[in-house]
Structures are given as structure tokens and as C-alpha cells.
Amino acid sequence: MAKQIVEKVKLKYLLGICMPSSKTYASRIQIPVYEYDEYLHMHFKKNNFIYAHDPDRVCKVGDTVLVQNLEEKLTKLITHKVIEVIYPVGDITDPITGKKVAGSVYRDDIAEINKLYGESENAFNYDKAPPKGYLEDKKDFTQKPVYKKYYEDPNDPQPYGV
Amino acid sequence: MNIIRRQFKNLSIISKNLIQNTYCTKYPTLPEKWVMPIKICSVEPQKSGDGGIDYKIAETDYIQHFDKSKELQNCNEILNKLCSVKYNRKKELVHVRRIKALELVQRHKLDRGSMESRIAAATVEIHRLQEHYNICKKDIQSKVFLKELIEKRRKWLKKLRLIDYSRFEFLLEKLNLTYHPPLEQDIRLTVKYSTKKLHEKRCDQIIQQKLDTYKAELQGQQKDFFKEKAEKLAFIRKEEIECGIVPTITELQIKEAEAKAASFV
Structure with missing residues (x-):
């Protein structure tokens, strides 16, 4: 008699980018994979999408996130869980110096240049700025997937319909 | 030939019944007639x-x-x-x-x-x-x-x-700007696509309604459940002590159940 061998699921860590998802307790994560084409003898980039369990909605769209596969599937879709947000979008610190960065420039450098020219009163100030994500669902519609409007109802406003 | 035709009729009736039992063939009716949304110029x-x-x-x-x-x-x-x-x-x-x-x-x-x-x-x-x-x-x-x-x-x-x-x-x-990210895939709007989507939305609403009512029903039963739980736990603890066995249930567990029952007024 053949024995039923129960194999243990190997736990793997994956790095991906968070994408907009309509689920309330899960976030959709894009993971790039390089597939080998035997005919052309070349690697081509392909994006795989997975759903990771995220009850507190830690990751925002665009974040670089570390995920791990679950031993048992939570649902048919959800196969992973979010462990840590490694690079939050638009709020990155330089790992070598530990300073905050805006693109390819340090934020302190921008402030110093502004001082030399004479900073204006209305200029953006990082210290006085409200917490990140305060315009969500008001002016910034990036957290949920955008769709084409397929019906019109005056009682039902569709902020994510284009 | 006539015999085969009659057989065919019977077959169709059987298959129809089978499908009705397994799948949802009738969609719920929509409250209003679907109207195509007005097209707005991208420049506006x-x-x-x-x-x-x-x-x-x-x-x-x-x-x-x-x-x-x-x-x-x-x-x-x-x-x-x-x-x-x-x-x-x-x-x-x-x-x-x-x-x-x-x-x-x-x-x-x-x-x-x-x-x-x-x-x-x-x-x-x-x-x-x-x-x-x-x-x-x-x-x-x-x-x-x-x-x-x-x-x-x-x-x-x-x-x-x-x-x-x-x-x-x-x-x-x-x-005073609003920002929408670009569409992932652009679909040509048709009557079939939009009515299907609307029906799906209506189905989801009905499912959510039923779930909410069931949740409320279960929450209503919680008060009696915790009351009964506290009583039974206390009874088991008492029996175990009388029989001379080390009790498996602590007093803290009983108190927690009582406190939960008291929280539902």
C-alpha cells in the first residue's frame, strides 16, 4: 500500500509592488518573473499577481512589500500574507546616510537652496505637512482600481469611475 | 422519426430542470432600465x-x-x-x-x-x-x-x-486637482457588458443584505450563549474538584464569560 505522504509547504519570501485592489482585507501584489524562451534563447519579463492577507491595510499602492506564502490557503484567491513594508512610496530614506530623499536629491539640500534664494511663505514644508494619505478618496483616487463608467445614477456617486 | 422527435422533447425538459436546480438561470430584476452614460470629451x-x-x-x-x-x-x-x-x-x-x-x-x-x-x-x-x-x-x-x-x-x-x-x-x-491613475484595460461599452455588470452588482447587494441579517441574528443569540457557558463552566469545575481531579478550568475563564454576558444589555 502506498503511504500518503504529507509534504510540508516550504515557506518562501517574495518581494513585490502593491497594486490597487478592490478587496477590503487583502492587497494585490505584482511580482516580476523572468521567463526563458527556448526558441529565442532569451529571458522575458512577466508579471505575476498574487493576493496577500493584510487586515490592517498596512501597504499603500506603489509600496515595495515583503510577502510570505501561507501554509494553508485562506480563500481561493488569498495565498500569501504581508510581512513588512520595505520602501513606502514617495517617502524613502537613504539606507547609507539615513537621510530622507526626494527623488535623487536630499530633502535637506532642497531646503538649503531655498534659504539661499529666500524661501517663500507658501512653499511646501515637510514639518507642517498633514499625515500621508489624508486626501484619499477625496482628490487622490489611487488606492482602488479605476473603471470605465457603465451606468449613471444621480443617487450613486462613482468616484472611481472614469 | 416521430419517436425520436418525442424523445428529444423529453430530453430538453429533463435538461432544463437539471440546469434550474444547479445554476442560477434567472438574474434578479433591475430597479430601473439601463441607460448608456453620456460620453464626456477628454478635454473637459x-x-x-x-x-x-x-x-x-x-x-x-x-x-x-x-x-x-x-x-x-x-x-x-x-x-x-x-x-x-x-x-x-x-x-x-x-x-x-x-x-x-x-x-x-x-x-x-x-x-x-x-x-x-x-x-x-x-x-x-x-x-x-x-x-x-x-x-x-x-x-x-x-x-x-x-x-x-x-x-x-x-x-x-x-x-x-x-x-x-x-x-x-x-x-x-x-x-484644486483630482488625480485618477490610467485604466488598466480599456473596454468598449456594450449593452451586454453593462447589464451583466449591473446584475452582478445587484447580486452582491442581495448577498450582503442576507449576510448582514444573519450576523445580526447570531449577535442576538450571544447574550444567552455566554450566560449558559459561564454556568456550565462553573458546574464542570465544581464536579472536577469534588471528584478529586486537578481542575482543567480556571476561575478566570468563568469570569470572562460572565463579563461578556454582562456586556450585552
Whole structure:
């Protein structure tokens, strides 16, 4: 008699980018994979999408996130869980110096240049700025997937319909 | 031949019954008849995301470079009118508007190259072209330029969001803009697609309603359940102590169940 061998699921860590998802307790994560084409003898980039369990909605769209596969599937879709947000979008610190960065420039450098020219009163100030994500669902519609409007109802406003 | 035909009829009835038992063949009826949404031009402010800026420019304000002159202030009314925004071409008004919009977001006085000032200047130009488009809709050359400018600004905003999220939000608030990311896949709207989607939405609503009512029903039973639980736990503990076995249930567990039962009033 053949024995039923129960194999243990190997736990793997994956790095991906968070994408907009309509689920309330899960976030959709894009993971790039390089597939080998035997005919052309070349690697081509392909994006795989997975759903990771995220009850507190830690990751925002665009974040670089570390995920791990679950031993048992939570649902048919959800196969992973979010462990840590490694690079939050638009709020990155330089790992070598530990300073905050805006693109390819340090934020302190921008402030110093502004001082030399004479900073204006209305200029953006990082210290006085409200917490990140305060315009969500008001002016910034990036957290949920955008769709084409397929019906019109005056009682039902569709902020994510284009 | 007739026998085969009769057999076929029976088969169809059996298959229909089978399908009805297993699958949902009838969709729930929609409350209203579906109407195709009105198509909006991509150039118009509803689509481009412009809410409009309050520039606070009066008709008597001077045009660019004239506002600082001291000689004009002592001149007569006619000369003042000639140098005002009202009695000049529209380009002069746009110059003043640009200065006002740049003041909202500029880092310093000479700043024109930063992302904020570039987007602010683009929005002023977009507002002008949208006003022009409302008057003469057949001016295709300016319409094309306007569409390109809107897309360019959207690209800048997308870039700025990745670089600096808080500055991106600051710009949206100051310039009164709304930002939508691009569509993942563009679908041609058809009657079949839209009615199917609406039916799916209606089905989801019905499922959610049923779930909510079931949840409320279960929550109503919680009070009696915890009361019974506390009593039974206490009874088991008492029996175990009387039999001379080490009790498996602690007093804390009983107290927790009692406290939960008391919380439902």
C-alpha cells in the first residue's frame, strides 16, 4: 500500500509592488518573473499577481512589500500574507546616510537652496505637512482600481469611475 | 422519426430542470432600465480633473510689470483703465493669473523649474484653453494642444507621486486637482457588458443584505450563549474538584464569560 505522504509547504519570501485592489482585507501584489524562451534563447519579463492577507491595510499602492506564502490557503484567491513594508512610496530614506530623499536629491539640500534664494511663505514644508494619505478618496483616487463608467445614477456617486 | 422527435422533447425538459436546480438561470430584476452614460470629451474639466482656482483678480488690477510703478498711481482714471486687466487682451490676464498661481506653490521667487511650478503653470494654460474650447469647439489645433498638455501634466503628477507623496498631495489641494491613475484595460461599452455588470452588482447587494441579517441574528443569540457557558463552566469545575481531579478550568475563564454576558444589555 502506498503511504500518503504529507509534504510540508516550504515557506518562501517574495518581494513585490502593491497594486490597487478592490478587496477590503487583502492587497494585490505584482511580482516580476523572468521567463526563458527556448526558441529565442532569451529571458522575458512577466508579471505575476498574487493576493496577500493584510487586515490592517498596512501597504499603500506603489509600496515595495515583503510577502510570505501561507501554509494553508485562506480563500481561493488569498495565498500569501504581508510581512513588512520595505520602501513606502514617495517617502524613502537613504539606507547609507539615513537621510530622507526626494527623488535623487536630499530633502535637506532642497531646503538649503531655498534659504539661499529666500524661501517663500507658501512653499511646501515637510514639518507642517498633514499625515500621508489624508486626501484619499477625496482628490487622490489611487488606492482602488479605476473603471470605465457603465451606468449613471444621480443617487450613486462613482468616484472611481472614469 | 416521430419517436425520436418525442424523445428529444423529453430530453430538453429533463435538461432544463437539471440546469434550474444547479445554476442560477434567472438574474434578479433591475430597479430601473439601463441607460448608456453620456460620453464626456477628454478635454473637459470633468475628465481632466480641474476644479478651478480662485485667482482673486479684480478688473481694476494692473497688468504684469505695471503694478509696481509709482507714476501710474498719481495719473488720471483713463490712463489707469488703459493699464488695467479689463481693457487689455486676454493674454495679459493669463500672465497675471500665472503669477498668482505660482505664488501658491513656488519654493522661492525665481523658481520656475521645480515640479510644483511647472504643474502650476500648466494648469493656468489648461484653464485658458478650456475656456477657449467652450467658445469655439471647431478649433482642433488648440484642442489637440490642450489634450497633450493635460496628459503631460498627468504624467508629471504620476512621477511626483512616486518621488514625493506629501508634495503631490499638497499640490492637489492647492491647485484644486483630482488625480485618477490610467485604466488598466480599456473596454468598449456594450449593452451586454453593462447589464451583466449591473446584475452582478445587484447580486452582491442581495448577498450582503442576507449576510448582514444573519450576523445580526447570531449577535442576538450571544447574550444567552455566554450566560449558559459561564454556568456550565462553573458546574464542570465544581464536579472536577469534588471528584478529586486537578481542575482543567480556571476561575478566570468563568469570569470572562460572565463579563461578556454582562456586556450585552
